[in-house]
Amino acid sequence: MMALSFSKESEERITKLLPKYPDKMAACLPVLWIAQDEFGWVSDDAMRLVAERLDLSLAHVYGVATFYTMYNKKRVGHYHVQVCTNVACMLNDAYDVMGSFERELGIKRGQTTEDGLFTLCEVECLAACGGAVCVQVNKDYHEKVRAEDVGAFVKKLRAAVTPDSAKAAGTIEAKG
Amino acid sequence: MKILTKNFGNEQAKEIATYEKLGGYQALRKAVRLKPAQIIDEVKAGSLRGRGGAGFPAGVKWGFLPKDAETIYLVVNADEGEPGTFKDRWLMYWDPHRLIEGCCIAAYACRSHNVYIYIRGELFKEAAILEKAVDEAYRRGMLGNSMVGSGWAMDMAVHRGAGAYICGEETSLLNSIEGLRGYPRLKPPFPAIKGVFGKPTIVNNVETLMSVPAIIELGGDAYAKLGVEGEGGQRCIAISGHVKNPGVYEIPCGKSLKAIIDDDAGGMRSPDKPIKGVIPGGSSMPVLLAHEIDVPYSVDGLGKSEKIGEVEISPGKKFIWAGGTLRSSPGSGAIVVMEEGTDMVAVCARLMRFYAHESCGQCTPCREGSGWLAKICTRLAEGQGRPGDLQRLERAAAQIGGNTICALGDAVTWPMLGFLTKFRDEFEARLAESTYVDEGTP
Ligand SMILES: Cc1cc2nc3c(=O)[nH]c(=O)nc-3n(C[C@H](O)[C@H](O)[C@H](O)COP(=O)(O)O)c2cc1C
Numbered sequence: 001m002m003a004l005s006f007s008k009e010s011e012e013r014i015t016k017l018l019p020k021y022p023d024k025m026a027a028c029l030p031v032l033w034i035a036q037d038e039f040g041w042v043s044d045d046a047m048r049l050v051a052e053r054l055d056l057s058l059a060h061v062y063g064v065a066t067f068y069t070m071y072n073k074k075r076v077g078h079y080h081v082q083v084c085t086n087v088a089c090m091l092n093d094a095y096d097v098m099g100s101f102e103r104e105l106g107i108k109r110g111q112t113t114e115d116g117l118f119t120l121c122e123v124e125c126l127a128a129c130g131g132a133v134c135v136q137v138n139k140d141y142h143e144k145v146r147a148e149d150v151g152a153f154v155k156k157l158r159a160a161v162t163p164d165s166a167k168a169a170g171t172i173e174a175k176g
Numbered sequence: 177m178k179i180l181t182k183n184f185g186n187e188q189a190k191e192i193a194t195y196e197k198l199g200g201y202q203a204l205r206k207a208v209r210l211k212p213a214q215i216i217d218e219v220k221a222g223s224l225r226g227r228g229g230a231g232f233p234a235g236v237k238w239g240f241l242p243k244d245a246e247t248i249y250l251v252v253n254a255d256e257g258e259p260g261t262f263k264d265r266w267l268m269y270w271d272p273h274r275l276i277e278g279c280c281i282a283a284y285a286c287r288s289h290n291v292y293i294y295i296r297g298e299l300f301k302e303a304a305i306l307e308k309a310v311d312e313a314y315r316r317g318m319l320g321n322s323m324v325g326s327g328w329a330m331d332m333a334v335h336r337g338a339g340a341y342i343c344g345e346e347t348s349l350l351n352s353i354e355g356l357r358g359y360p361r362l363k364p365p366f367p368a369i370k371g372v373f374g375k376p377t378i379v380n381n382v383e384t385l386m387s388v389p390a391i392i393e394l395g396g397d398a399y400a401k402l403g404v405e406g407e408g409g410q411r412c413i414a415i416s417g418h419v420k421n422p423g424v425y426e427i428p429c430g431k432s433l434k435a436i437i438d439d440d441a442g443g444m445r446s447p448d449k450p451i452k453g454v455i456p457g458g459s460s461m462p463v464l465l466a467h468e469i470d471v472p473y474s475v476d477g478l479g480k481s482e483k484i485g486e487v488e489i490s491p492g493k494k495f496i497w498a499g500g501t502l503r504s505s506p507g508s509g510a511i512v513v514m515e516e517g518t519d520m521v522a523v524c525a526r527l528m529r530f531y532a533h534e535s536c537g538q539c540t541p542c543r544e545g546s547g548w549l550a551k552i553c554t555r556l557a558e559g560q561g562r563p564g565d566l567q568r569l570e571r572a573a574a575q576i577g578g579n580t581i582c583a584l585g586d587a588v589t590w591p592m593l594g595f596l597t598k599f600r601d602e603f604e605a606r607l608a609e610s611t612y613v614d615e616g617t618p
């Protein structure tokens with residue numbers, strides 16, 4: 001695989017970010033975010049790139065990237081569906097919502113659909129307990145999700161996929 | 177009176193021009209004409225207690241800073257991750273400039289020129305709102321070389337987390353800003369002496385800092401009178417679970433917990449299902465029974481009221497914490513209400529799985545203990561409890577809190593013993609119904 005490099009936009013974001021901190025190490029989390037934004041996930045190559053850019057050891061960046069759950073160390077689907085099942089959501093039948101997603105998508109939690117469109121995960125409290133059940137899809141929160149709405153919900157997500165959006169998300173390998 | 181929720185529902189108030197038109201940044205202009213020590217005195221007089229969970233008096237904390245420090249940091253804890261808690265997200269969404277204004281006043285009072293807002297990674301929308309507001313504040317001269325023309329330099333940056341509940345613990349949060357894994361640090365030294373980048377640092381919760389402008393506007397004494405003795409002003413509570421109207425409500429400190437549930441949240445969602453239990457201050461705080469909720473919503477009200485039974489290790493044996501017994505606490509202001517029919521063993525098991533998942537693993541009692549509690553509670557909930565499991569829960573739970581680097585250890589012990597004390601009959605019944613067959617394997 002070819003070594004990765006940051007795009008011009010990402011480089012600009014990094015340059016703007018560094019003066020906010022007294023040292024480069026503090027930029028480790030934000031630059032990992034920038035890498036994930038650009039490449040869709042944080043591969044070993046992306047970690048190497050972050051390490052080089054910030055003069056950190058690969059071991060350090062690896063340790064950080066693996067500590068925090070939101071850095072995707074594996075490719076995730078175009079839609080990363082994250083269902084909160086913590087207490088307030090559980091009291092509002094989050095496990096039924098999770099079950100509906102599993103049936104609707106034909107996968108279990110932790111898995112990705114074969115077409116690469118959906119990854120389904122169980123997550124902890126999203127700080128949206130008043131809107132239980134809360135489901136985070138990529139960057140967006142969806143509140144008051146009910147088990148019986150999941151079918152229509154998934155349909156809407158499928159309908160919103162365009163070849164461009166799929167490619168831009170970097171989650172589906174360009175074919176051919 | 178509305179203070180913290182004044183701009184809720186007004187989409188325009190996120191913009192600096194509207195925020196100013198509604199009276200915003202007046203408190204900051206007033207504050208920079210005072211001496212830092214005078215501001216700290218007002219905040220002490222207002223008896224503002226931290227809203228992040230521990231309830232520590234804010235002005236007292238600011239007073240711990242060394243007098244001769246050259247560089248001091250103010251860090252905002254916007255990591256909101258304690259199950260049940262969602263007030264900071266609403267506060268930042270609706271009123272980002274009140275947070276910036278509160279930070280400016282607090283930083284000035286602490287003689288700091290540098291503020292980091294540490295926001296949890298999942299909150300993409302709120303982080304974008306804050307970043308926009310910070311940009312606006314720079315352009316309008318609230319931040320930068322001379323804060324509102326005072327000559328005081330003030331820099332502010334938003335730092336995003338990346339998914340780790342433990343980073344809400346203040347020393348873990350500081351490591352996370354430094355670009356490290358979020359492992360809590362041993363205290364002492366406390367952050368006020370040695371915090372982020374090795375410098376004296378004050379860490380405060382979002383809502384704590386957003387309460388500061390009102391203290392400057394009203395004066396400490398008037399602010400204090402809005403609340404109760406020892407706990408001044410108003411706070412936001414986030415209420416969820418089986419109530420009719422879940423949401424964020426602003427209440428005077430010390431309002432009756434029962435009244436909050438009945439009046440603010442509209443009571444229970446099903447009239448035929450009364451309250452069975454209430455988690456009063458985020459998932460770490462011991463659960464209450466329906467007859468224990470007619471108490472003031474304050475550290476003393478929930479901590480000392482005789483109406484609330486004390487947490488026990490086993491029947492008759494009180495759990496001792498910090499030299500006294502334990503009841504409960506308003507913690508992070510999150511109230512989770514559960515109706516009759518709720519499976520309390522399953523709720524407790526879910527919380528224990530949460531803590532087992534979030535333990536950073538540095539301390540053996542927390543790492544191993546939380547794992548054991550999760551496993552045993554889950555098998556009890558699934559009808560696979562084994563003889564002696566309740567005693568295993570008691571023993572494991574009692575050994576965690578107080579024996580660890582950070583307070584996550586207590587956050588495992590307290591709810592576990594709380595559920596076991598208050599719903600013991602349910603745990604026992606579940607064990608009695610267990611279909612587990614001992615096949616001789618340990
Ligand atoms: C495991 C753990 C998680 C915590 N999470 C948060 C949090 O998400 N937000 C918060 O403000 N405080 C949290 N705290 C409390 C902080 O350590 C600290 O006490 C607080 O930010 C101080 O601010 P305050 O005095 O204004 O409340 C947490 C504490 C522990 C032990």
Ligand code: SF4
Pocket residue numbers: 342359360534535536537538539540542543580581582583584585
């Ligand atoms: S108490 Fe738990 S979370 Fe806190 S430092 Fe120890 S192992 Fe980590």
Ligand code: FES
Pocket residue numbers: 084085086087088089090124125126127128129130132134259260261
């Ligand atoms: S419990 Fe699901 S968002 Fe808080």
